[in-house]
Amino acid sequence: MEHALSPATLSELRRPRPYPAVSVLTPTHRREPENAQDRVRLRNVVAEAKKQLESDPSVTRERRADVCDQLDRALAEVDLAHAEDGLVIFAAPGEHQVWSLGRSVPERVVLSDTFLTRNLVSAQAAERPFWVLSVSPDRVTLWNGGVDRVTEQRSGGFPLTSDHRENFDAERQERIGDHPSAFRDEDTRHFLREADTAMGRMLRAHPRPLYVTGEQAALSALEEIGTVTRDAVHVPHGGLAHGTADAVWQAVRPVVDAEARRRVDTVHQELESALGRKRFAAGVDEIWQNAREGRVQLLAVEENYRVTVRDDGDHLIPALGDDLDAREDIVDEIVEQCLETGADVRFVPDGTLADSDGIAGVLRY
16 A cells, blocks of 8 residues: 655646546544444445446446456555555556555545545645654664654665675764764765765655754764755664664654644744734635635644535535535645645644634735
């Protein structure tokens, strides 16, 4: 199952497909007893997708068989033992993908000539992904960080290991004072430059906040010789380049949490300033109107804010999930629309925007 949504991946998902490109969405659950229903619910929604394919007169028998086979292959790849909060299956002639999301999605089936990506975009923004680069004289590892964990990233050349083996345990030797700093060694500094360059490539492909862990000597060396790592948040903690994911998470979690609190405070300040300058909008209808016009500069959304609406042509009005033309994922649509027009999207804890009905924004004009 896929998790990381890069700009290149999103662009590929959005390209037109031969009809029908099928998007199947269903909420899932991380824990018992709620997750007991997930397998049956998933099979039912895939069955509904096949039923729609069967009843669509514009889909040929050969193409229907192809897409149904892709749906079956996708279903076989689903690992509900590691489910998160939402699941998306994409299937089209000759291809399929399965995406696990850390944000709930409405249950639905969509047949079109493109895949439905807005829920992926919203989930990615809500998860606030980050990178952790752990540095030692002989090894540099990269960790993919999310809401409640990190996992090791094994791509883009990572992990990096040094061919310079004279001081295999140089980090330990430095800590106990047996050896001068390995980070003044030219071979080690060259190794760190390589790591900085590799990290630069990763950030260009997958831009997100970066935290760097290591002995203070390592952080100082990176600040002196690096480029992208110089502007990262430094976490003085050695040993993590050879450590476990849990050890890395425990080391960076207080710093990540502090950064999150700082970002929430900044959102409050920016919204208050916008209110004074008459560039403030709040509520799903007002935000939706401004998002479609590309006027939203900063969008703030509570993490679990969801609302079902109908579009009457002029405004969004509250609706029930079974109402005709009800839009259960309007918040995800707003998030994607704002990101498309270059807005800064920030998810904040529930209750933060109580006076704004869960969603607010700073307008460009």
